[in-house]
Amino acid sequence: MNVGFIGIGSMGSLLIESFIASGALSPSEISISNRTFSKAQALADRYPGIRAEYTNAEAAMGCDIVFLCIKPHEFFHVVKDIKPIVRAEQIIVSITSPVLVSHLEGELNCKIAKVIPSITNQTWSGTSLCIYGDSIGETDKKRLESLFTHISEPLRIDENFTRIVSDLSSCGPAFMAFFLQQFVDAAVEETGIPREIALQVASNMLLGTGLLITEGRMSPTEVQERVAVPGGITAQALHMLRRETDGIFNQLIRTTHAKYNEDLIKVTTAFCGEEVNGQ
Structure with a gap:
């Protein structure tokens, strides 16, 4: 070949x-x-x-x-x-x-x-x-x-889902790495833990969580339920996360789609000499 x-x-x-x-x-x-x-x-x-x-x-x-x-x-x-x-x-x-x-x-x-x-x-x-x-x-x-x-x-x-599936598959690693970095930075800042240790632990956690969801056949909701004991530390932290990040991923998807549509119009104009909205 x-x-x-x-x-x-x-x-x-x-x-x-x-x-x-x-x-x-x-x-x-x-x-x-x-x-x-x-x-x-x-x-x-x-x-x-x-x-x-x-x-x-x-x-x-x-x-x-x-x-x-x-x-x-x-x-x-x-x-x-x-x-x-x-x-x-x-x-x-x-x-x-x-x-x-x-x-x-x-x-x-x-x-x-x-x-x-x-x-x-x-x-x-x-x-x-x-x-x-x-x-x-x-x-x-x-x-x-x-x-x-x-x-x-x-x-x-289907090509109609190109952008959203690309968000999950291709852009997703950058998004997850961003949140992991924020988690590690906060751990270092708040507790003084050596960065290399915090990064090693957090990275292994992310890998293991992915395996639980794929090979372990657990849904993201099930992972949360298994870790978060009612009234416990994780449950309280999850409540804070839900409150503080409400709608953030909707905004993320709107942002990537807006940029995609901007690029799509430019490409279509180059090929066809006319502008389109969406696909």
Whole structure:
């Protein structure tokens, strides 16, 4: 299998390194391009066999699957770069949520998919969100998902839910890490506990809680009920948390959706020359 990556920023490089580490791909199966060629060459130097190409078209040419790991405003120009060389049997995969499958299907005569990865894929965990258009058949869907199975749990979703599922899967690690950091900072400030100890304990707690909910088949509500004895310390603290954070996650979701819709309008304007609201 030959796989191309256009854009090797944070998520592009994460996917490449995770696929190689997991054995899903060998470096000799990978070609890459980047706006700054020296960055592509540096990655190729770290993984002998990777082909660093000067142009996006060269990175995509001859590949079975091509990942577009770029920012929303870059898509229109990158699509123009690769359009002349794309073949009908190729699979082009966007990893950027505001770029709709229909945007790419309207420009490229090939099979189109959208897969939203997560930073958790670096540890071969978490979910990869898979969205497909009419241009791609079941065999190719399974082929793509088989690749992601090495580093995640692929999950097919409707494109209408791209943003909210991305909030949970892809943005979620940053949100949870934020609250964990706040917890650790407060512990250090209030008690003087060494930061490294507080972080170790809190990190192991977060890992164990995730395992309780996944492998232990406990719901978040059940975890709270099992820990919080009525009238006890945890119950009193949970009461405070519910009071102080009421509505905060609704505001968080509204914020991410507002930014998504802003980006979606810009991308649609670039591709179609007109603005839209929503999908």
